[in-house]
Amino acid sequence: MRSERKVWSRIRTLTDGAATGLAVLSTVLVVAPLVAIFVYLIYKGASSLSLDFFTKIPKPEGESGGGMANAIVGSAVLLAVSSAIGIPIGIGGGIFLAEFGRGTKLANAIRFTADVLNGVPSIVMGVAAYALIVSPQKSFLPFTGHFSAFSGGVALGIMMIPTVCRTTEEMLLMVPNAVREAALALGVPNWRSVLSITVKTASPGIITGCMLAFARVAGETAPLLFTALGNQFWSTSLNEPIAALPLQIYVYAISPYDDQHRLAWAGALVLIVLIVAAVALVRYVTSRGVLKGAS
Amino acid sequence: MADKGFEWLMVLCALSIFAIVVLIASELVKGSNLSWNQFGFDFFYKSVIDSYTKLPNYWDPVNGHFSALPFVYGTLVSSFLGLLMAVPLAVGLAVFLTEMCPPVLRGPLAFITELLAAIPSVIYGLWAVFVLVPLLREYVNPMLIKLFGWTGFFGDDNPSGLGYFAAGVILAIMILPIISSLTREVMTAVPNSQREAALALGATRWEMIWISVIRNARIGIVGAIILGLGRALGETMAVTMVIGNSPGIYRSLLANGTTMASVIANEYAEASNDLHRSALTEIGLALFFVTIIVNAAARLLVWAVTRGAPARVQ
Known part of the structure; x- marks a missing residue:
């Protein structure tokens, strides 16, 4: 026993x-x-990596040398377009969820939709942007009818919305109600109170959310394959196909030339440094206590 | 007045999220109309038999034969392989981080898994093409063939190292962070009194984890796994770069295959005719619906646990 x-x-x-x-x-x-x-x-x-990488455009296939200057600029253009679409809509949605719709059925439904939209594969966004902008000759959107930087930016912008929206909401919910009440008691109109008191208090957190969304779409390739398409030459026009860093990495990674493989690795390093810097910054800001100023 | 206007503007922003989902769905439906009218539901499970070779002819843009069967198969096989490898590791990592880890290590380890989630798909693909695939080709695949070749799942007719298995491995690495971080979240949501009760009854640490943490968090863990599945189903770039892109159905896990996402990535920009593009759009539509259902289910499960609803006791 x-x-x-x-x-x-x-x-x-x-x-x-x-x-x-x-x-x-x-x-x-x-x-x-x-x-x-x-x-x-x-x-x-x-x-x-070399100086050429940042200053030259790609050489024709088989020739050695060249860089990805046009892809870096192209990525910047695409990200500017996507931020212009994704950040305002995302923040607006977040403000609605936290300030106006708290506890309502509509807010719950929107929160759920945002989470689901977050899980839609990026390639599907590309197909949708293609059907919306690239293929129709006429539509309510500009730059239709051909591959363009604008269509790529729209695809990426849509992908930013859920992340920005949800983090904005979470950050606004952390602002203590006393702050809102104090503003309203002073006779500040509600919209002023929301914008210059609540949102301002939560702004480090909201910026963090935007950075996170930004870092996520900066590395996206799939939605650009048949919207922005890629470009071997300089272009910053929204109306033309444009090069992008992740796209270029993909094209070079599957090419048979050693020289292009090297460029792909260099591009990947640049991309990852940018993204890790963003994530580290986000972590630093959040760990410092987002709302220290408020309490 | 300004107040109402501002509120409506914010409502509009929020409603646009609905509008976007509806717009994506309607565009995809419109785009896939042609293929739907031509093939109907057969698209997803039937294929034409070639009259000369007597083999199924799944995907033939020139003659207008399209069937999504090999892509659905490839997506399912690579995703389940990925889950099979990722789930035990992710749960193990979550258990380590929530229950065992010395506090000094917790921050850096959480940061590292966060980084793993932030690496773009195309960089995973690049690494897989130049590091993982040669590794599999030289060492892992020969071993698998030797040990399990008799089952027929590990054929030795593909010396490239690409294929379903390579895709599964890279998917496992990619979906680990999401599963692990959500599992951690639901495990942290288990109240400490549960742990203390188990320990007070004389349970060892593992027994405590099993009885009070994993039991209570299991619905959430299932949710996390389903969410990981959702990611795996739609993952495009890394998979496209390592799966070999051959539209067929093979029993061997080491054979070249394709997935729904990778065929769109490969062929959409250069689709040869309207029917071809429409068939690809229909595959995208299917992917859209499947991931929406999978994500909705996963979110509901995770919410049920972390929202403080009492976990169901048997």
Whole structure:
């Protein structure tokens, strides 16, 4: 009897140890690929980076040299368009959810729709943008009828909306009600109170959300494949196909030339540095306490 | 007056989210009309048998034969392979981070998983093409063929290292962060009194985790897994770069395949005719509906747990 209990207790201890070991092992297995990706990216990318990368446009296939200057500028143009679409609508939606619609059925439905929209694959956004802007000859939107920077920007902008909207809402909900009441008690109209008191108090958090959305779409490739299309030459026109950093990385990664592979690695390093910087900044701001000024 | 105007402006912004979903759906439906009229529901499960080779001819833009079957198959196979590898690791990581991790490590580890989620798909693809696929080709695939070749799931007729299995591995790496962070969220939502009760009864740490944490959080964990599935189904770039892009149905997991997302990525810009483009749009529409249903289900499950609704006890 006693020995039986001892065996049982030994088994339990062993199981506990095994579970701990497995949890540690899975943590290691998760961290390993990340470290592998980063080390390889830095090693490959840094050895391929040069001044030419930032100043020259791509050389024709097979020739060595050239850079991705046009793709970097193109990405900036696309992101400007997408931010102009995604950020105002997202913040407006967030303000509605937090300030006007709190607890209503409409707000719940919109919150749910935003979450679902967040999960729609990016390639589907590309198909939708194609059907909306690239293929019709006439539509309520400008620049229709052909591949254009504008269509790519719209696809990316739509993808930004849910992230911006939900973080804005979350940040506004953190603003204490006393702040709102104080503003209203002073006779400030509601819209003024929302914009220059509540939103202003939560603004570091809202900016964080925008950065997060920005970092996410900066690396998107799939929605650009048949909207922005890519371009071997300089172009900043919204009406023309435009180059983008992730698109160029994709094209070079699957090309047969070593020189283009090197450029792909360099481009990937530049892209990841931008994104990691954004994420780290976001983390720094949020860990400092977003609303320290308010409390 | 200004107050009402401002409120309406905000309502308009919020409503535009609805409008966007409706607009996407209607554009996709409109675009896939041609293919729907031609093939109907057969599109997703039937195919033409070629009169010469007597083999199924799934995808033939020149002769106008289109069937989504190989793409649906490829999407399902690669996604489930990804889940199979990602779920145990993700749950293990979440358990480690919430229950075992020394506080010093918690911040950096959470940051690292967050970074994993922020890496763009195309960079995963780049890494997979130049690092993962050679690794699989040289070491992992030969071993799998030797050990499990007799099952027929690991054929040795594709020496490239690309294929369903490579896609599954890269998908696993990509969906790990989302599953793990949501699992962590639902595990943290389990009240501490539950843990204390189990420990007070003399449970070991693992027994405590099993009885009070995983049991209570299981609905949320299922939600997290479904959300990961949603991501895997629609993942495009990395999968396109490693799956080999061959429109067929193969039993071997090491064979080249395609997925719904990757065929759109490969062919949409250069679709040869209207029917071809319409068929691709229909695949996009199917992907849209499936991911909406999957995401809605997952969100509901996660909400049920983290919103403080009491977890169902048996």
